[in-house]
Amino acid sequence: MASSPSVLVIDDEPDNFDVIEILLFREGYHLSFAGSGAEALERLSLHFPDIILLDVMMPELDGIQLCHQIKANSLWCHIPIIMVTALTAKEDLALCLDAGADDFISKPVNGIELRARVRSMLRIKQQYDELQALLQVRDDLSNMIIHDLNNPLAGILFSCELLRRSELQPKQRQKIEDIFRLSQRMVSLVDSLLIIAKVQADQLVLNYDPVDMYEMGQAIATDFEPVAVHSQMKLVCELPEPGKQIEVDSVILRRVMENLLSNAIKFSPPGGQIILRISYPPEKAVKIQVIDSGSGISEELQQRIFEKYDVGTFHKGIAQTGLGLAFCKIAIEAHGGTISVDNNYPQGSIFTVTI
Missing domain, CATH: 3.40.50.2300 (Response regulator)
Known part of the structure; x- marks a missing residue:
């Protein structure tokens, strides 16, 4: 003040x-x-x-x-x-x-009352201003740290690539693959945080290009099939006919779909089924649904699960940052679209994206 x-x-x-x-x-x-x-x-x-x-x-x-x-x-x-x-x-x-x-x-x-009430409100305003200044310092520091994480992560990934080409024992190779996979996950998390920071600063610029959603769906399914098999789950794809293209930021939209599929696999039990459904409805450019067979999401959590750092229900042994769905919401709304979640009776959740 x-x-x-x-x-x-x-x-x-x-x-x-x-x-x-x-x-x-x-x-x-x-x-x-x-x-x-x-x-x-x-x-x-x-x-x-x-x-x-x-x-x-x-x-x-x-x-x-x-x-x-x-x-x-x-x-x-x-x-x-x-x-x-x-x-x-x-x-x-x-x-x-x-x-x-x-x-x-x-x-x-009354003059005495007026002066007292004005001073009271000014104290509240000063506290608000001080809190906002602290939050800005926190955000600036967080963004700086996030940005600086890119360099060491790039070094780790490059080193893993070199080691993957070396003659290694099976156990050593497995460890290298684990390091590579977890490093890629950290890069994805850092990228999500940077995109969220850009949106909050009104600096996010989408790079639109024509995308065939059949091809994108196939590519993502190919990448996630081994993950689903490893988790003892079945990944089912219901894709549109190939050939039609829509204008979206392909990199960001793909990461949204990857986030949703990753969550679906993460929170579904072994033996469950994950469905990736993509269609071209008449009133929208594209509709994407990811359907899991997990424990479902309560109506209360459905109202706030897309908020930053909200992890919903804690699941022991599962990494939860509260950033994946926040990123999805920001990315889809930047496209002018919507994202929502509904229960998949009798069990599971349905995440729906429309653009």
Whole structure:
């Protein structure tokens, strides 16, 4: 927060602003005035105040409606709002709070009460600003570490490639293959984190190219068939006819499908069946479904399983980072599509991607 906190007073009566200015004169705040809801929205688009004093009874866009709009905007919702109202009924005060107001003060405004409430809201705003600064430092540090992991991982993969070409004992070769596979998984995780960071910074650019989903599905199935066999599962592919192409970022979409298949195999029991289903519905460019035979996902978890670092239900012995599905959601939404999960009765889950 700036050394001189800024207060935006929104009131259709200039005389009321004069009263507020006199009552807060000795506090050293920078006060600005908006005479209507429309003018307030225009001011907010240019400058973020530290706190808003908002009159309830205004023509056209009243204080309740304006408060709803401010709190619905992701750029403004953190700004504390004190409603200034002549209304005293509990129902009216409840309306103010339900609209998103953080506090209220009744007219005629008492100077001692006003100064105390403004200081209280400014303390909350300062705590918010400090928390946001710490989160930014955390994100910057995380992104730097993630970016720097690429070089050592590339070195490990290169060394594994050289060792794979050497004469090795079966046990040695198996260990090298394990190192190679786990290193590739780490590279995939790092790439997912970098893509998430780019999306959050509005820097993700999709590289669209024509893709035959039959060919992509076949290639992915070929890669995952040995993994499914090793896990004692059956991988079934239901693919469209070859020849049709759609415009997508093939690298990112393939990684989405790989993430979903990897999860399906990871969370399904031995002897289970995994289905990769791809189709071209009339209303969408493509529909992709990955159907597993795991334990399923509760309705509560279905609402938040695509959030970053949410691992859903913990499964002993299974690595869970909470990043795979978050990446899938970000990647698909960047394509203008949707991703959802439903239960596959009697057992399992159905992840559906539409673009």
